[in-house]
Amino acid sequence: MNRVDVVETTESGAAALKVEGRSPRLRSWGRWFIRTPRVLVSGGFILLLLFAAITAPALTNADPNTIQSQIRFLGPSSRAFLGTDQFGRDMYARMLYGARLSMAVSASSVTIAVILGVLMGMSAAFFGFPVDIILMRLTDAILSFPPILLAIFVVAFLGSSLQNIIIVIGILYIPQFARISYSSSLAVKENDYILAAEAIGSGPMRILLRGILPNITAPILVQMSLSASTAILVEAGLSFLGLGPPANIPSWGRSIQDASRFMGQHPWGVILPSILITLAVLSFNIFGDALRDRLDPRLQK
């Protein structure tokens, strides 16, 4: 992929929304999405979660935090589509808003990680010594902690507001993106067109963003999908430990933790959020794997 291609995709991508089938590239991605069963299922579930996250208030009349003590521990029934929890709160509404939290946390933290990580990796590769040593040692230091320990550490001391959790998870995943973009940029940097761009006097920012970045997007996209899955896991893990976002924000991990004390009498309260978390993580993993197979020509045998 070179720079011109990318410009073409974005322009024709917008156009293709209006006139169907304008861009062969977009059409081939569409075909890939629909005709590859694992992509259709995993990508479809991700889209469903995103849809639920964005339109949660429109999809239910129930408030996820309303306590109704007379209808505690309901299974799926006519009173509540997916049952109620130990406080009689509507599980369907809680799961919808839980999807909202999961998607918001993983999307924003992965965005932070991508922007900072890719900038760090590209600059390290482009500027060389001593920038590379400093930046890559910094990522090594982050990597020398088990991720959830670092998250617990930071959240416990700074407080577990939604903002802090997003920032912590974002920082946790910087190293992955920094390393991937560092090694890919090292290879791309040697190309003649980068030399040409330097020769005609392009500034470093322009070379990084328009010369190198479009050529390292494939591995970054794959890593984004895989990191989104682990971000969901970390958020759920923190919520499970009681270190997640405040209690008025419904969270799958917190639902599991709350319901686990009543698991003997009402296992449904644990099972439903467990299934959702697992499916969400699974979908992002499958989608990431499939994306890698498509984007990495070496594996297309």
Next chain:
Amino acid sequence: MVNYIIRRAISTLVLLFMIATAVFLFLHLLPGDPALTILGGIDANPDSAAIALVHKRLGLDRPLYVQYAEWMGNLARLNLGTSFTSGTEVSRELARRLPRTFMLIVPAETIAILFGIPLGIAAARLRRTLWDPVISAIALIGFSTPVFVSGLLLVLAFSLKLHWLPSGGFVSPTQDFGGFVKSAIMPVITLSLGPMATTMRMTRSSVLEQLGADYVRTARSKGVTEIRVLYRHVLRNALLPVVTIVGLHVGFMFAGSVLVEYLFNWPGVNAYLLNSIGGRDYPVVQGIVLVIAAIFILINFLTDLSFAILDPRIRYE
């Protein structure tokens, strides 16, 4: 080789020094006062004289650089200090609790390898049959299920429904070995599922990659049996990358054991850390974070070394 080891040892020390400094600064510059916890929390509303007294006793009234120098000086003598809240030596408490965490991690990793590698080989051998996607799908599910989900499902099945195993707690192996095994089964299995799945995936792709190599074609055309090709030729090469993953797992296991220890009420290092963070017990938190980071870095180092020993082509300069 010796040169390489020395250089790695030096850079490891530098990294540990950086981490020690970062942990120290992080703890001391952030809001939160251990004196408040000792005096009964913010709600108890202790007067400022009492707070000052506690600060003096703990040495927190001295300038930051003095505290830093003391912390580094003690570290150099491998002294991690004493806990603010319980008064026990951090290193002594760690010596008591680290083995308990390893009692989960070591068997879990062993199970992961014992099952993951054969399953991976099986999936690669059954490449064009229906079994490969089935095994791979199970592995993908295993590696996507959060530990607290698989742990809770095990508790639901084996302690709440079948009443076979205790739902949590720790029994010392020296006092009651049978009880220890019973209390450890579920946490160990919970912890092993993710690493087992990654080991299986890694083995499968590594074996498949080697099966396409020229030496395999040569061996086959010489008339070497398929079994012999696989076990004598392919596996030797294919298992190399699998070794690295064992090193990576230790990180995963520590992360997973935070949740597993919490879920199964297992009094290991992570449970200690969680309690101490809540109580702002600086020496304990500093000590644990440093020890875990050190273990982590050491294992990465050993993984790199084992690579050089296993693969004579790799020469570290």
